[in-house]
Amino acid sequence: MLLAAPRSFCAGVERAIEIVERALEQRGSPVYVRKQIVHNTRVVADLQERGAVFVDELDAVPEGETVVFSAHGVSPAVREEAERRGLDVIDATCPLVTKVHTEARRFASRGDTVVLIGHGGHEEVEGTLGEAPSRTVLVQTPQEAARLEVPDPGRVSYLTQTTLAVDETAQIVDVLRDRFPDLRGPASDDICYATTNRQDALAAIASESDTVLVVGSDNSSNSVRLVELAERNGTPAHLIDGPGDIRPEWLAGARTVGLTAGASAPPALVDAVVAALRGLGPLSVTEYETARETVHFTLPTPVRRR
Secondary structure, eight states, X not given: OEEEESOSOOHHHHHHHHHHHHHHHHHOSOEEEESOSSSOHHHHHHHHHHTEEEESSGGGSOXXXXXXXXXXXXXXXXXXXXXXXXXXXXXXXXXXXXXXXXXXXXHHHTXXXXXXESOTTOHHHHXXXXXXXXXXXXXXXXXXXXXXXXXXXXXXXXXXXXXXXXHHHHHHHHHHHHHOTTOBOOSSOSSOHHHXXXXXXXXXXXXXXXXXXXXXXXXXXXXXXXXXHHHHTTOOEEEESSGGGOOHHHHTTOSOEEEEEOTTSOHHHHHHHHHHHHTTSOOOOEEEESOOOOOOOOOOGGGOOO
């Protein structure tokens, strides 16, 4: 087995989960959470057992109750609704998503058409689009970028969802730059360090693997991108929520298995997959580390211990 590193939780995910845990500890159950706090079924189930109540929209939260906004962020309209209903809000938005929201407002305020590169329907994308809806357009593919028409081709900027594939995003940006030579972008990449690191780590082992297992839920964008990355490298890859999802036929004839996990997948699930494969016979595990992560985000004031 080739074990990619970094893998599993990133700083933004750890922060979001700890926010819900501390809110439950300090305020008791129920603590409401709008959408999944992070995109992982095991994390959500664990927090539900502790007393968190996950809702799709704020109208399911009783007035005056505590609600946590997920790591993926929300639009200004959602914040305004929470204020109107007197909800006690704790914001678990990842700081790197907040950065993208700030850029959207800045680019729009100077009169640009803001091109948001991302996946339609993803919660992060919906939140970012809501920052300047009249000036922001969503582009998902190079083909859409090639067809894009804007009011002023000289005033166009771009932003990206934080969990995209680096290589595919670069293709879209190249098309936009060909169409709009004055295209402006963020001062630093919007694709977050954890997404990039996990893609780089997987790329380092994918070509040496006969098959790749990616631990993560199917609604986790960064986990799905890892599967796609391995497949673009010519290696069959499979997304699993845990060891119970592994199919024997995936391993038939494989001498080397690559293993990684998306940024919202708990490290314990990776350990469980390794243990399950050890149960099938002798297993040699080699870890390949391509970066060391030291990022830490502070907690919001409402849940800091005094």
